[in-house]
Amino acid sequence: MRVLVTGAAGFLGSHVVDVLRARGHDVATPANTRETLRSVESVKAMLRDATSSAAASGRLQVVVHVAGLSGGLGMCKAFGERMYHENLGGVNLVRAMLAMRDADRPSLICVGHMCMYGVAAPQPYREVDVLAGELDPVTRWYGEAKRETYRAMLAARERGLRAVCIIPTNLYGPRDAFGDPLKSHAAGAMIERYVDAVRSGAANVTNWGTGSAVRDFLFVQDAAEAIAIASERVDELDAAGHTAINLSGPAEVSIRELAQACADATGFAGQTLWDASKPDGVPRRVLDSALAEHVLGWRAQVSISQGVARTAAWLLARTG
Numbered sequence: 625m626r627v628l629v630t631g632a633a634g635f636l637g638s639h640v641v642d643v644l645r646a647r648g649h650d651v652a653t654p655a656n657t658r659e660t661l662r663s664v665e666s667v668k669a670m671l672r673d674a675t676s677s678a679a680a681s682g683r684l685q686v687v688v689h690v691a692g693l694s695g696g697l698g699m700c701k702a703f704g705e706r707m708y709h710e711n712l713g714g715v716n717l718v719r720a721m722l723a724m725r726d727a728d729r730p731s732l733i734c735v736g737h738m739c740m741y742g743v744a745a746p747q748p749y750r751e752v753d754v755l756a757g758e759l760d761p762v763t764r765w766y767g768e769a770k771r772e773t774y775r776a777m778l779a780a781r782e783r784g785l786r787a788v789c790i791i792p793t794n795l796y797g798p799r800d801a802f803g804d805p806l807k808s809h810a811a812g813a814m815i816e817r818y819v820d821a822v823r824s825g826a827a828n829v830t831n832w833g834t835g836s837a838v839r840d841f842l843f844v845q846d847a848a849e850a851i852a853i854a855s856e857r858v859d860e861l862d863a864a865g866h867t868a869i870n871l872s873g874p875a876e877v878s879i880r881e882l883a884q885a886c887a888d889a890t891g892f893a894g895q896t897l898w899d900a901s902k903p904d905g906v907p908r909r910v911l912d913s914a915l916a917e918h919v920l921g922w923r924a925q926v927s928i929s930q931g932v933a934r935t936a937a938w939l940l941a942r943t944g
Contacts, residue, residue: 626650626684627855628674628730630657630717631691635799636735636792639848640688647852652684657691661713667720675728686855687721688733689714692769695807700763702806708765714773718780718787731858732787733851734777736868738911739767740791748912751868754791760906778867786862790851792871793911797844797931798938811841811882815935818886821894828895829887832902835880840873840910842924843931847871850922861919872913874924879904882928889933890940 627644631637632653644651652674660666675684693703693710700707714734721729741749742757754774759767777787796811808816814831821829850871854861861869877885883896916922926934 625686625856626652626674626682627686627688628652628654628671628684629688629690630654630661631689632657634690635694635797635801636795636844636847637690638799639797639844640690640851643845643848643852644688644855647856649852649855650682658693658710658713661691661716664716664719664723667716668723671720671724671730683728684730686731686733686858687717688735688851688855689717689773690735694737694766695801696805696809696813697762699806700766704765708769711766711769712772715776718773718776718785721785722780722783726784729785731862732777732785733855733858734773734787734789735851736770736774736789736791737766738791738793738870738909739763740770740774741767743906747908748872748910749870750912751791751870751915754868774868781862781867786859788854788858788861788866789868790854790871791868791911792847792850793840793842793873795844795847796841797935799844800935802939810839811932812935814882815886815889815932816939818883818890818892819936819939822890822892826894828897829883829892830897830899831879831883832899833879833904834900835878835883835898835904837879837904837906838876838908838910839879839882840876841882841928841931842871842873843926843934846924846926850916850920853920853922857920864919866915866919869916869919870911870913871916871922872911872924874927876908876910877928882932885929885932886936888929889936
């Protein structure tokens with residue numbers, strides 16, 4: 625199968641490419657897709673190139689859309705407007721795909737984010753509620769852009785586009801945006817904090833809040849496996865009427881438990897402190913992935929202790 629992955633050089637996208645290739649697929653990885661996605665015409669050219677390239681093994685069958693500007697709460701707070709506009713590229717991708725002849729049009733896997741869910745939606749979040757309610761004000765504009773792409777996908781399905789949106793929970797793992805406080809994700813930032821403390825010989829690590837908030841975290845390779853499976857089955861998923869599929873972590877984890885996993889993985893022998901003057905955020909925010917298990921045969925395989933240990937080892941080996 626020939627697959628094009630947008631954002632192939634990014635955190636999640638690079639793992640998706642690795643898994644697709646390991647499963648025997650021919651993967652196109654055009655550069656600078658975030659820039660390409662700024663206009664419908666440039667997206668059309670990208671899709672044509674992916675099919676006509678001398679390296680192509682045949683007709684482009686699936687596009688996996690991962691590209692976009694992402695980051696942690698700091699990025700969302702500081703650059704909400706930018707995150708909104710830079711993540712609307714998926715709408716241009718959908719429009720460009722609709723402009724193709726039906727016989728040439730590939731199927732689409734669109735990667736969303738759990739911030740698409742409204743803060744008042746029942747927990748754990750289920751796919752039926754993905755467009756319901758007001759979004760978290762901190763991540764609102766990132767979530768709105770993801771919702772807009774999802775709405776464009778739904779509308780395009782009525783004109784024959786075969787498409788499904790995959791919605792992962794909080795990701796972590798190797799190749800995260802380490803070293804960038806704005807772009808790093810919650811679990812990755814905490815892992816890096818403990819790695820740095822061990823390197824520097826710090827006596828303590830201070831984390832925000834009380835540590836009582838509950839989240840689920842998903843190792844990035846587990847997410848990539850699910851996305852690859854969905855790519856192989858997108859047409860049957862579409863035919864069955866599935867529009868969104870959640871990917872949750874293996875278990876709900878308190879932030880305090882995550883911190884302990886980081887200390888254990890890095891061998892940090894100091895004290896973990898909690899700054900209760902900083903917010904915990906929503907007490908519980910997790911996804912339900914029963915549908916992924918049912919239709920993809922997928923469940924997260926990497927426990928939080930295993931994933932944190934693998935991430936910390938990668939980070940230590942990379943930075944010395």
